[in-house]
Amino acid sequence: MTRDETVNFHTISVLVDNEPGVLARVIGLFSGRGYNIESLTVAEIDDARNLSRITVVTSGTEMIIEQIKAQLGRLVPIHRVSDLTLEGPHVDRELALVKVVSTGDQRVESLRIADIFRARVVDSTNESFVFEIVGDTGKLNAFIELMRPLGLADISRTGIAAIARGTSSL
């Protein structure tokens, strides 16, 4: 019996009832069974049907990923589990707010790089900027690395929201 032991990242979308405890159920499942959470986001997407969408990025072998989906699927308030990574191309986006505290050349340089990355300035003082940047995780990481020597002071990231490309929906 051969098993594929390669560890891959998967982005999984979960449609759930928006009720108390549902997020705790999902998080508890991951911690209780020793699965990884790389990123997790949740928000209501349909107030008429009282539904929320959870996007979770996790990593594991093929067998573990299959287990994670099966375990999620049997939670009562979960309506659907979709593995975006497996089911075809998808778009994933993350938003970060990045605070840079600097003056002089460093300050000018940070603004120049922000422009290249199409990050917006959403707050400014004489010594600081807060940039808002949207993109995939790699782009955000690259931007943050470039800001590090320029006075990077604080970061807040939303985690990944993802959706399938094309006509299919969750």
Next chain:
Amino acid sequence: MSTTQIPGAEIILKALADQGVEVIFGYPGGAVLPIYDAIYQQNQVRHILVRQEGGAVHAAEGYARSTGKVGVVLVTSGPGATNAVTGLTDALMDSIPIVCLTGQVPTHLIGNDAFQECDTTGITRPCTKHNYLVKDVNDLSKVMHEAFHVARSGRPGPVVIDLPKDVCMALAEYTPPEKIDLKKYQPRVKGDLDKIREAVKLMAGAKKPVFYCGGGVINSGPSASKLLTNLVRSTGFPCTLTLMGLGAFPASDKQYLGMLGMHGRYEANKAMHDCDVMIAVGSRFDDRITGRLDAFAPDAKIIHIDIDPSSINKNVKVDVPIVGDVAHVLEDMTKIWKSTQASPNKKALSAWWKQIDEWRAVDSLKYTQGTEIIKPQHVIQRLSDLTKGMDSYITTEVGQHQMWAAQYFDFDEPNRWMTSGGLGTMGYGLPAAMGVQIAHPDSLVVDVSGEASFLMNMQELSTIAQYRLPVKLLILNNFYMGMVRQWQELMHGGRYAESYMESLPDFVKLADTFGMTGLRTSKPDELDDVLKEMIAIDGPVIVDIHVDPKENVYPMIPSGAAHDEMLLGPEDTAATPMSEEGMVLV
């Protein structure tokens, strides 16, 4: 339509009655007083007062497992709920349908560290199939009915409903179950027909097949056992059962290989190891079954029927997964087997049976009953023989006696065997026997116990006395926590740390204080008389049987070993020291 407003507590009782609940096991307290008041004022639902909440859950488990119905528990907030946690976890591991109603402090006090408050839904989230906190009395009917639906459908399990006191007192209209929309949770019951055809094709071509069946067959109902039995017989394949599956296939059938796993029979484990096609039915490839995973059934194509998709490919990679209810799938499988006129390879099969008969000839359950001291295996074997043909139910605690009961008692029907398989809860069997006896007042119910497990829930003797439940508590007394002692002997150089049971009560006198009959023997030639007397007495009996304290459970697959590395007896143990990797496993 009438719009009668009634208190939440009455809604709860109405819902229980409409769900067909006849009996609940519980213990009162401040937060559930309104519910107890409603119980007092009705006659449909009978309440059994236990002596500790843990006993209530195990009793409900015994009731559920022996009837196929949902077991219902009622406990108060705080310590009432936390005492129920072990039983809930036990029910989750063994897929037993339970609805547990827990009291809660009034909604405005939740989160205030009020008296007897605990975060019940938080604590029970990982040990229930689902749980609810009812904050609005208008949701109560729906939650009650949904809880029963969730507990019994799909892979059954425990469901907690946390009920704040003010919700139980507030008024609302009751909604009967037929008016509740339960579409949300609908597990798949019919198996994929293409997969079933693929399975039948594999089975027809098998040379060394084996059926490996578990508790899922029992949970699927008595019809599943019948379908399984017929299918196994029409294929001519051998069949082995897990601890939880005992009774799903008749032990008296010549195609039965006995229980498999860590303490399974030689022929069962060897057949599992050497098979080329394995048909797993309602079983979950637990570590007690598989032994070392990389050496598990190396040549087998595996067909796996299970209602829970998360059971499939969890521990062992499966070739033909079939998600569905066992009875539904077996019905379709039988039809396809017959309609395709599948006929197994007769020549190969007879060679396979010849091999199995050679393994059988090893007689891995043999032991010698001398004249001096009673062998524990002999007690169970005599119990099995003396109760043959009787309407009997067996529960157990956890440890050596449990394994001997599983090995030496012959079950020919499902729902006759109640044991804590997954969680391994000592103290399960005594309260479980109460629950079984409540459900089957005229049947013989025996709790096969060890003296250590017995002490874990013996407060329930008082319950047994109160309701005059004629359960038989058969203690295989070896003055040790036997299984702990066995592992210490085999793996820890015979250093028996804390496994000796000091200061045991006089069990005969103990029986006397509760108005029960107490019997005792340590002599092999008295054993039959004592067992016969126990069976004949119309009332509760505690039987203290002093057995050989040095006896170990064999055969044994040590943890971390493979199916073909079984120890058949003490002489094997000396030859094969335990591996380091095996030592860290439980």
